[in-house]
């Protein structure tokens with residue numbers, strides 16, 4: 689199974705990715721998590737990405753495409769993978785097409801902007817694993833602590849309202865065109881193109897999980 693979870697910042701891509709990856713036994717490839725790890729380690733990539741991410745802009749296509757091509761050539765991706773937060777621009781999507789990366793599904797999780805702005809203020813994350821919580825909608829068992837490790841949870845630096853609004857604007861301008869891109873491809877070449885499904889991302893985490901799994905034939 690090779691699939692893309694598409695959707696605005698805060699749509700619940702990371703939250704749903706965990707269930708899907710478990711159900712299919714495939715790795716989650718979150719370019720955001722990979723970049724945050726690089727920032728934390730202070731690598732050359734991390735130094736380049738830090739300011740861009742904190743401002744809510746996009747890291748350059750060349751860097752991201754290189755990172756993803758490297759990642760999907762690793763042995764654990766042979767069975768498949770889930771892209772979370774990638775592709776995010778038309779050139780990134782084209783790069784996968786040109787490289788002959790065959791995808792089975794694209795699942796869009798649709799949530800409107802105002803809901804997202806509210807959600808983001810309550811997000812808490814476990815940086816080492818990428819596990820994501822929400823103080824009201826998906827709280828950890830112990831306040832402020834990761835369920836698995838007991839480590840402290842943090843708030844992401846790009847989760848303040850101004851940055852979230854900028855990330856949403858960038859999404860509408862650069863990423864939303866991918867909806868039409870994959871829909872048009874599916875119409876023109878249904879054999880090669882991934883199956884496209886849009887799921888409404890409002891409701892309980894469990895209800896959305898059911899819909900996403902259904903879209904994937906489970």
Ligand code: AP5
Nearest residue numbers: 697698699700701702703719720741747773811821822825
């Ligand atoms: P990235 O980490 O990918 O961020 P994003 O796409 O903006 O998405 P988020 O991680 O914010 O949201 P999510 O959809 O995963 O939602 P989540 O499940 O956490 O990217 C960060 C930055 O890295 C970018 O801004 C860019 O700079 C750079 N970058 C990354 N990839 C790039 C690329 N390909 N090209 C260029 N630059 C790139 O859920 C959000 C909150 O809502 C949580 O608190 C969660 O608990 C809660 N929640 C989830 N589901 C529900 C529900 N059903 N109801 C209520 N609350 C819910």
Ligand code: ZN
Nearest residue numbers: 701702720773
């Ligand atoms: Zn995420």
